[in-house]
Amino acid sequence: MKIDIISVVPQLMESFFAHSILKRAKEKGLLEVNIFNLRDYTNYKHGQVDDYQFGGGAGLVMMIEPLVNAIESLQKDTKYDEVIFLTPDGEKFNQKTANTLSLKNSLLLICGHYKGIDQRVRDHFITKEISIGDYVLSGGELGAAVLVDAIGRLLPGVLNDETSALMDSFQDNLLAPPVYTRPEEFRGWKVPEILMSGNHSKIEEWRHEQSIERTKEKRPDLLD
């Protein structure tokens, strides 16, 4: 899978991808992430990519030309399955969207800054708008990093134990069950006996029950 990202702060993103689990995904050739600097696509002086908004009001808006130059130039090489704009007014990102996007071949992520991007880019180039939560970040980069991480770890072969992504919280709309490792007893706190029984079908049953209990307690909204 290929994910291209357009950003005005590419350095911020590069350091993230250089150290995450996605490094392994990249090394294995399962995921290619390319970051493009929007300022490389502007014809305005001093790398300008934003300007005051028409109609007045505080805050700069990212201009249409640099964005369209960048998008169209990248589209010459790649027919993207989705062109995604990260924005607080987009559809809320969740595991289901991560699953769906992980099945695509190529994505282009656009990171906004300031007051946002010229609406005409959204109207004519963006195929999907995604928010990572109900709060406003200073730019879309952290959102893009969240998407790449959540999607990247779902690609077959990225995680060592492939089943572990399927057992994550939110798959099936349930939170993951509690997990334990050595030692079997610490300060008198014991690991649930069932996990030491070796009876795999009983263990799976117990884990499923625990998932349901945990979801009822912490995130009842997921069960609605």
Ligand code: ADE
């Ligand atoms: N850009 C600014 N805030 C954002 C958010 N909550 N989600 C995605 N992109 C953003």
